[in-house]
Amino acid sequence: MLNSKQAEAKIQLLQTLNQSISKTTELNAVLTATLRIVCESINWDYGEAWIPEQDGTILELSPAWYVNPARSIEQVSDLQKFRFCSEAFILSPGVGLPGRVWSSQQPEWILDVSAHSETYFIATLHCQGVRYQNWIGSTDSREG
Structure with missing residues (x-):
């Protein structure tokens, strides 16, 4: 079960993803944005x-790929x-x-x-x- 801080972070991540991917219908742009947002949220260097x-x-x-700049x-x-x-x-x-x-x-x-x-x-x-x-x-x- 998620604690309230984890649940809040998950909701924020989903909202950020939703806002970002709603701006385009092009698959590679959606994948690139998703990789960036997820990698940044968990502090990963690559996706x-x-x-x-x-x-x-x-x-x-x-x-689609992401490297932490x-x-x-x-x-x-x-x-x-x-x-x-x-x-x-x-x-x-x-x-x-x-x-x-x-x-x-x-x-x-x-x-x-x-x-x-x-x-x-x-x-x-x-x-x-x-x-x-x-x-x-x-x-x-x-x-x-």
Whole structure:
């Protein structure tokens, strides 16, 4: 159960999201705004959105992403490299964190991705030598 402070923060987040995404109907603009707002609200440096292709058989990295501009030039550069490396992947249902979340329709949290042996994360992180720990996957529950 949420305490009153958590409930208030959740309501504020939802109101901010609603105000921001109501200004456009373009999917990538909505996703970009959502990533920015959510990442800023939980103090995360990076967010990206994976979306199913029209036939629903694979996930592709969308053009929408977020990097915290308050980070150092080196950190921003590392995250931009991570983004570039991510563009090489196409994921099937159940494969990688995005694929598992898509299949299960349930959020998943990885506390220390560097200890995880998944090819997607390891290859992408290794691609540019970035070490980040916390990862979460989430899905729009309206999609099936």
